[in-house]
Amino acid sequence: MKDFIIIGHKAATVPFSLNDLPGAAGRMDILCRCVNAALFLSHDLRRDVRVYLVLKGEPAPPKLICFNGAEVRYLSPDERSAASLIRKALEKNAQDFWTESMPGVSIRKGDFGDLICELNKKIIYLREDGKDIRGKEFGASPDGLLFVLGDHMGLTEDEEKTIEGHGHEIVSVGPLSLHADHCIVLLHNEIDRIEKHI
Amino acid sequence: MKDFIIIGHKAATVPFSLNDLPGAAGRMDILCRCVNAALFLSHDLRRDVRVYLVLKGEPAPPKLICFNGAEVRYLSPDERSAASLIRKALEKNAQDFWTESMPGVSIRKGDFGDLICELNKKIIYLREDGKDIRGKEFGASPDGLLFVLGDHMGLTEDEEKTIEGHGHEIVSVGPLSLHADHCIVLLHNEIDRIEKHI
16 A cells, blocks of 8 residues: 655645635645545556545644545546545544545544554655655565655645654655645656566 | 647537536546646746647537746646636637737637647657657757647547658657646656756
8 A cells, every 4th residue: 555645734624615726725726636646547546545635724623634545436537526525524523533424535633643653654755855766666565655745835844853753764756846746646657667667 | 848739539619617627628627737737846837838738629629729838827736727727718719820818828720730730840649558758868859849648538540640640759658557647747757857967
């Protein structure tokens, strides 16, 4: 299982309008594109991927939402489709444990630190000044991978400290600074090539 | 200037609702994501890129729309933002020549064949069975590049014949079949690495 965590510092934590994802929903569009990039193949889903969204916007932060590629249904590639599933999850009364809101989509109360303790894997943190992913081995098995990406605001100092408290490395995907969803596409491609030996 | 052509076989050719891009607008969501992937850097735009959309859906096909990275304004990364600029272009009475509808966004009547004659560059056609882009030289200068990608339906036999009538090569971005916007991200990364010598 490959896990991706994306932190949405302004992402709404109550149901929001699907017609203003960048504004009123707190750059929810970024998170929706990350769901797409992490889960979609051309006419299929990546079943071995889970995407975790950390919603830190008002009025009820922090909340965690999980899309599990092995189980998710009713998800189309467009931003509005992912947003609609996130909104449905936010309609649930989030608890301290995971509750499924739709097949393959779950929500709980919790912050970034709770999540990385729960997943308990070595963290691969995407940052512009990190080591180039090309030629990396990604450990013995790519299945144990946990990638962490920020939204348009990057990660806060506190979030970086949380990462530093765990086994981690810092990597980058190329010479230019890119959106989180574009980074996910590049990470997948690198791992696809390793897995298919090309 | 790097040019990308994406063919939308069902994409609406009159103004459409922004609330149903995949359905009533004929998978316009695919084209919007391609605009994003081709033009956006993290906090900047790729000024040396033009994106051409070929709209072949009802009721008034074919139409061509161009986003010019050097001039475009009022474009945000979300699908709805690109869709809104496409819709504005479709409000224009399209002619046989380019008309600007908003800064950096233009429209004309015309089909795929007209466009590749107008651009008059060697075509790089993305197809799953193409040659791997890694290690390719992309000619002496990446500036002369013209990439052609299909939507969820790929390219028709006729469109492939049009390509075959011009200088072209067929390339692929990796071992799995991916969405057009994901392919654009991978193409950009390859060229970025060549341009930055890493």
